[in-house]
Amino acid sequence: MDLNQIYTQLIMEHNKNTHNKRALINPTLIEHGHNPSCGDDITLNLIEKDGIIVDASFTGSGCAISQASTSIMIDLIKGKKVSEAMELAEIFIKMIKKEIDDDSELEKLEDAVAFENISNMPARVKCAVLPWHTLEEALKK
Amino acid sequence: MDLNQIYTQLIMEHNKNTHNKRALINPTLIEHGHNPSCGDDITLNLIEKDGIIVDASFTGSGCAISQASTSIMIDLIKGKKVSEAMELAEIFIKMIKKEIDDDSELEKLEDAVAFENISNMPARVKCAVLPWHTLEEALKK
Amino acid sequence: MSQIIDSKIREDFPILEKKVNGSRLVYLDNAATTQKPKCVVDAISDYYYNHNGNPHRGAHTLSIEATSLYDNAKKKVQNFINADSEDEIVFTKNCTESLNLLAYSLSQSFKEDDEILLCISEHHSNILPWQRISKEKNLILKYIYVNEDGTIPESEYEKINKNTKLISIAQMSNVLGTIFPVKKISQIAHEKGAIVVIDAAQSIPHMKVDVKDIDADFLVFSAHKMLGPMGIGVLYGKKHLLDNMPPFLLGGDMIEYVYENDVTFAQVPYKFEAGTQNVEGAVGLKAAIDYLEKIGLQNIEAHEKMLTEYAVEEMLKIPYIEIYGPMDLEKRGGIISFNVKDIHPHDVSTILDSYGVASRAGHHCCQPLMRYMGINSSVRISFYLYNNIEDIDIFIDSIKNVRKWLGYGS
Amino acid sequence: MSQIIDSKIREDFPILEKKVNGSRLVYLDNAATTQKPKCVVDAISDYYYNHNGNPHRGAHTLSIEATSLYDNAKKKVQNFINADSEDEIVFTKNCTESLNLLAYSLSQSFKEDDEILLCISEHHSNILPWQRISKEKNLILKYIYVNEDGTIPESEYEKINKNTKLISIAQMSNVLGTIFPVKKISQIAHEKGAIVVIDAAQSIPHMKVDVKDIDADFLVFSAHKMLGPMGIGVLYGKKHLLDNMPPFLLGGDMIEYVYENDVTFAQVPYKFEAGTQNVEGAVGLKAAIDYLEKIGLQNIEAHEKMLTEYAVEEMLKIPYIEIYGPMDLEKRGGIISFNVKDIHPHDVSTILDSYGVASRAGHHCCQPLMRYMGINSSVRISFYLYNNIEDIDIFIDSIKNVRKWLGYGS
Numbered sequence A, B: 001m002d003l004n005q006i007y008t009q010l011i012m013e014h015n016k017n018t019h020n021k022r023a024l025i026n027p028t029l030i031e032h033g034h035n036p037s038c039g040d041d042i043t044l045n046l047i048e049k050d051g052i053i054v055d056a057s058f059t060g061s062g063c064a065i066s067q068a069s070t071s072i073m074i075d076l077i078k079g080k081k082v083s084e085a086m087e088l089a090e091i092f093i094k095m096i097k098k099e100i101d102d103d104s105e106l107e108k109l110e111d112a113v114a115f116e117n118i119s120n121m122p123a124r125v126k127c128a129v130l131p132w133h134t135l136e137e138a139l140k141k
Numbered sequence C, D: 001m002s003q004i005i006d007s008k009i010r011e012d013f014p015i016l017e018k019k020v021n022g023s024r025l026v027y028l029d030n031a032a033t034t035q036k037p038k039c040v041v042d043a044i045s046d047y048y049y050n051h052n053g054n055p056h057r058g059a060h061t062l063s064i065e066a067t068s069l070y071d072n073a074k075k076k077v078q079n080f081i082n083a084d085s086e087d088e089i090v091f092t093k094n095c096t097e098s099l100n101l102l103a104y105s106l107s108q109s110f111k112e113d114d115e116i117l118l119c120i121s122e123h124h125s126n127i128l129p130w131q132r133i134s135k136e137k138n139l140i141l142k143y144i145y146v147n148e149d150g151t152i153p154e155s156e157y158e159k160i161n162k163n164t165k166l167i168s169i170a171q172m173s174n175v176l177g178t179i180f181p182v183k184k185i186s187q188i189a190h191e192k193g194a195i196v197v198i199d200a201a202q203s204i205p206h207m208k209v210d211v212k213d214i215d216a217d218f219l220v221f222s223a224h225k226m227l228g229p230m231g232i233g234v235l236y237g238k239k240h241l242l243d244n245m246p247p248f249l250l251g252g253d254m255i256e257y258v259y260e261n262d263v264t265f266a267q268v269p270y271k272f273e274a275g276t277q278n279v280e281g282a283v284g285l286k287a288a289i290d291y292l293e294k295i296g297l298q299n300i301e302a303h304e305k306m307l308t309e310y311a312v313e314e315m316l317k318i319p320y321i322e323i324y325g326p327m328d329l330e331k332r333g334g335i336i337s338f339n340v341k342d343i344h345p346h347d348v349s350t351i352l353d354s355y356g357v358a359s360r361a362g363h364h365c366c367q368p369l370m371r372y373m374g375i376n377s378s379v380r381i382s383f384y385l386y387n388n389i390e391d392i393d394i395f396i397d398s399i400k401n402v403r404k405w406l407g408y409g410s
């Protein structure tokens, strides 16, 4: 295990930077996600308009991995169509399961590719995947 | 384990000979004894008069060890005082536990000494001891 | 006589070298527990010397390794029985705990006068838990009775009716050796809307068992009867059924949130696995299944059938032996219960042991069956892949001496 | 610094040679599970290669040997905890099963409004079973709350009153490390007529526990936390109390007579041991106790105290570390829970692991305590006889790097 592959500059920045960690006025979708075993606990707020995610934020607490993953996800999905966001969630989860060979798929994840190596750390996979699962739950409704 | 020490002539004879395996008319004490795990199941009938065991018999079924031990015990206690029978039971049980050093104690058991080697066969100890435990229960009442 | 499984595999089982009372060990008590190949014991040492940690709770290397070994064992069991998902596999401490878990958890949704149906030949472990919930919930406990030859008469299947809530039956009887038609039973039961529990304790070590093929709702067994270590058992359940059952044992690792007076439970299968799990046992069970699959379940079944046929043939030549169970050998596995005229089973076992032959005597945890058959107890021999013709020959020679020891002419 | 236990004993534990992420394994997760000395693993192999059989049911040599090994293990445990008789020792699969057994069996005689008293620092395994019976039987579940420093304030003992039916408490907290005054607690409880259950999961591996001295009515623990194998736990109970309790798991080997609709149970302790028991586990536990006694419980306790003092001293020098539990080190054992400012415990554990240091992060199966303390989770390190000063030094060096990895100045 190489810590440098896990705690990358990007993940560290998103962990400390709180621009996405805030309340949202009049969210249209609120979804709670949690990993009871580690205590990661986030609430995802989304404003969806005409099939577009126009704004997003989160509150809650958790480890650096879960916090950064949530923040990076929010940067990524803001302004995207709901269907695109759903596709990204699918790609992200497949990436973690090492089920993606096609690099062009991965490129769609932009900064979220930073979590590719988390699959080498089974104990932390749940943390990285948490916001994406929460997003899926929110958008399914 | 030497089978010759277990299935001795004496034990074989008592197992097959049924002179003590019979009903008893007007017994003063009836006691049921059993080893659920092997299925040994005996009923001990005693006629006690003025502190003397004047007659005894048993019914039931079980392995050669339990049947012979019961028959030998009955031969031994018939005509003995209740207190003597109790003492014999104690000696027998101690013998099986290998707690007796004193040979003169053992002599009191007469034929029942035949079971001395059963202590080398932990799985069969219960069979040999069954009638004696049953006797103790009967006489305690 | 040519054997299906080469006796060379006996070298994988160090205990078979043991001398018992000066003689070659002839281990014919496999229905009680089986011997372990080196690979199982090695898997245990390897686990403790290289990977031991408390699984599911830690972010450190050993804990992660233990978790992955535990999860791999589940996957192995899943594939072995052809379950849909590893989430359908719950590890318990033995088949008995699996059955207790089922009776407790299922009974929460049973109602007065619901019927529970068992076979008269069930092991106590598959009777007592149902007896208890029947008393607690006023359920009706019924039994299917077998023929003289240990098979189920057609008419008994009529006991499966609309009120039958659950039927629990051993796929192979540990006394009669009968292999019951569980596929047919589960088909009839499902038509009537009953839940089907298969006790595979005696079957799964010796033949291919496919939960989809027999359509079992639940299947239970113990590792120690299939070359695996003691202290670990399995409960298979269809996912949607497990999902709706409350947990049995409560404690660490099976929860989501715990409050002073409340709790929410984790997902299946975790909600059924309270406290520190037996990773060693899981690892050992996986090694055992790997070994069984290497030899091949079909070969094991065929090998035991050959041994059974030979043994029965030889035993039938001895006039004072009475054999129980199906005489149509197609209907039975490698278990033979019998009695020797005039001799109590315990004496038979003791005398056999003096020749190195390990057999079992008693009620075999099947008192209701014994009572139904009108006997107190029996002697039982049971085979496994490492037994061979020589074992049977020694057994036959020894059994011929039994009556002499107790002073009966042979 | 001179050590009480010579680091030479580390050679008895092959896993300690393991390199984790290129570094020496520093195993500080002993409160979760402990590593095994060779003698324990050897005892397991020896059992399977020379004596394996199903105990208590057979008249053949292997079964008799297995029975005697199983019984010897009970005697060993009896002497280890100073119980009156081996019949007071019940083997279970882990501490969690022991507690579930107790809650189920004892609750049969509990009545509405009876009070059950726990400490807020209990492990989920010592909360959930009592929570369940409290709901089922309308009992009142109460908690003793601890001081900031993890000790029990005098006033809390007033919660033990005439309505208190049972108090169940861990002798050592697996989070705070606090050693609670169980002797005093059982004295007060017995004055009020309450039953006392001691969860010795964390204490008995590390200090001499004498059931007579502390006057425990019941005592429970797991082998895997005291060098023994996984899959075996202990329930000690005073004989007259066990005698009057109904069995928990039902099945083979715990009965006298079984009828189609009825059953009579065997004597204590057998009535609590259903199905094939884990002889391997019993043998391994015995070997573990032999080893612990050879080293000496007093030495183990002193050694861990030394390590704890040294570790706390060094940790206190690091300004961004917050330590929980008693700072009066006389009141605690070798468990230290803490947090690193700004850093989530899981990240701490992951980073420590990259230096070969095995720690634990999370709620440690003590969510009510965490909530009471106002934290989500913590990091925990915990010591055992094979840890040494070098382990602590490596831990301290590593913990100093944690904040840097996440971009915080040190």
Ligand SMILES: Cc1ncc(COP(=O)(O)O)c(C=O)c1O
Binding pocket: C252, C274, C275, C276, C277, D031, D032, D094, D095, D096, D097, D123, D125, D126, D170, D172, D173, D174, D199, D201, D202, D222, D365
């Ligand atoms: C205080 C305490 N009680 C009970 C348990 C439960 O032990 P087990 O998981 O072995 O059943 C533990 C260990 O996790 C513990 O620390």
Ligand SMILES: Cc1ncc(COP(=O)(O)O)c(C=O)c1O
Binding pocket: C031, C032, C094, C095, C096, C097, C123, C125, C126, C170, C172, C173, C174, C199, C201, C202, C222, C365, D252, D274, D275, D276, D277
């Ligand atoms: C048919 C059957 N069911 C259940 C059991 C119980 O298995 P265990 O004792 O491993 O729990 C046995 C074995 O004794 C058995 O033969």
